[in-house]
Amino acid sequence: MTLHSAIAQAEVEIRRLTVDDLEIFREIRAEALQKHPQTFGSPEEDEGGDAMLTAYRRWLGSMVLGAFGCGSLIGIAGFYVSADKRTRHRGHIYTVYVTENSRGRGVGDRLIRELLTHAEACVEQVHLDVLTTATAAIRTYRRNGFEVYGTDPRAVRFGNAMYDKHLMVRRFSQ
Template identity: 40%
Template sequence: MNYSVRRLTRDDVDAYRAIRLEALTNHPEAFASSAEDFVLRSIPDLEGLLEKLVFLGAVLPGGELAGIMAYDRGQKREAHRGWLLQVYVKPAMRSTGCAKALLDAVIAHAQAEVLQLHLSVASHNEPALRLYQRAGFVIYGTDPRFQRVNGRFVDEHLMVRFFDKAPGKTEND
């Protein structure tokens, strides 16, 4: 499938709202936010979020979002760190290179600002773990029972990629 990767703006708020709600509804165990809380957020609030964070989207020729990833830079003493957030790719776009293209774009943006990029991912999400590990991220910890969704505990792996070291190297290597 054909798509392009670009930064989202406040003009993309409706498309962002639709894909984020899909992600939260269909994969509640993958996110700390819930669909029930998300639908309560106002359009101006979501426009503000799109301006505050760096949101990248995989956009299909018709303008529909096929995937999103957000990046946030730390502040003050954490200004050397960035965070990968709100990762979601529609099922039809999985295994097409879409997630890798989005991740590559986030990494390129982050490398110009920070020394390391962090993320958290559900420990059972093997496809995401493989994607992140191929991109040079390493697990540096696991948060057991990070959340409870539909009566089931979900552990989260904490991962990091250092830009000032070779991919896959940790502080102790």
């Protein structure tokens, strides 16, 4: 880690987002959807309006972390535990996004490490999926102990393009 990145990391605050953060969460999601539509999106966001806002409120009622730098939200990452009692030993990371001008400063690593600290107290393993073309994200996940255990071919269709997803897992020692 360079001195510049260490200073940059020190200037970033990570905290749990709440429904009071709905507007800034909506803004960063809009950026993610606009810049990487093949990666981000949900049926509620496709519908827009009240359905989207209801989904955002539900997400913010669970575990979504925000990274703040210079007073602005520059990154997000969510975590949830499977609802089914047979799979409650599994957690899931979703909606990880760092603004383009904040990348390369360790923000994604910090968000993932914070989620993993939370997750280790309540699950045995954490899963996520990531487009195989998202090489920087894959490197971040690998640095944080995730490994690819499968590939979901043609998992996403955006327009005429098809994208594969890697399925990744991070197991906690038992």
